[in-house]
Amino acid sequence: MMKITVFGAGAWGTAVASHMARCHQVVLWGRRASDLDDIRSHGENTRYLKGIPLASGLQVEPDFELAARHALSHPDPDQRLWVIGTPMGALRSTLTQLLAICPIDQWPSVVWLCKGFESDTGLMPHQVVESVLGQTYGGALTGPSFAAEVAMGLPCALTAASACPKTRQAILAAAHHSSMRVYALDDIIGAEVGGAVKNIMAVATGICDGLRLGLNARAALITRGMAEIRRLALSLGAQSETLNGLSGFGDLILTCTGDLSRNRRVGLMLAQGKSLSDILAELGQVAEGVRCVSVVTQLAQKLNIEMPITEAVSAIVHDGKSIQAVLQDLLARESKLES
Ligand SMILES: NC(=O)C1=CN([C@@H]2O[C@H](COP(=O)(O)OP(=O)(O)OC[C@H]3O[C@@H](n4cnc5c(N)ncnc54)[C@H](OP(=O)(O)O)[C@@H]3O)[C@@H](O)[C@H]2O)C=CC1
């Protein structure tokens, strides 16, 4: 049995912690002690996963250092794992806190769950890790996975992406059981670009469906969205096959079409004419596509890559451009070779 600490008690951190606790000794840390009390006393995360009973063995710990030390206390270093389940914006600070507790040469395996690019730097998650730790480390667990379904124990398949075989093995040992299948992948760039940019496409598809533009339009958006993801990912060094997999097409399809997606719901509400601030307040949860669309737009311009759907979402979300004007611009684009 592994000893695992999960940092971040939102929907996804809680769901993954509960899943891993079916087979391992898991401690969940969150920054709100009241949420953890709730989990302890009701066996449920009433803020983020209401009505879903969590694994009975799941422990909670409000003290960050004590929580981190839980995983470190396993006598076998190969059975220790830290899972960073916070949003992208908290990845750097979480790593920095962990570094203050434990020198890097004593770290257990590490996996992060966030999807996005860092707002200030434009870095992918594995690059944030490199910049904090000064070396390549850990990996991502990513792919099509709505937290509520995972918490309920419904089947799903995910990707453990890392350049390090030992990290991939640790993620598999922690997560590949019960109704979750985990596939190993060595292409962290492809996995992270797919996971980040599909959120932007989900906002676009939500707008499209909210405006009732039809199923043809939705299929076109998802397919051309994939073309944008592919262009960006390949230019950043991804392997092409990764984009056909769970972290590419798999997550794109799920997030663009499933109403459990927060990013899709942002798009649906934008189509109703609501303001972004009202939407985010109503959502009460993170929508990473909204957070990273500016950075991805800038990256595409820097790399001279065409990403018209991404630019369109950025113009609506951050520049206040009208949806109708953006739609007209997209439809009026010159025809070109399909690629
Ligand atoms: N939900 C899902 O289905 C999936 C989500 N993901 C990814 O996982 C990441 C987390 O998403 P999710 O859990 O759903 O988000 P939620 O909005 O459900 O929860 C976010 C959690 O992170 C906490 N948090 C925010 N900032 C910090 C910080 N600085 N330090 C510590 N904790 C912090 C929040 O605390 P507080 O409540 O106090 O604000 C909250 O507990 C995102 O990158 C998302 O894209 C990936 C796959 C599936």
Ligand SMILES: O=C(CO)COP(=O)(O)O
């Ligand atoms: O990443 C997810 C599913 O794989 C969750 O998507 P949302 O953040 O849009 O809810």
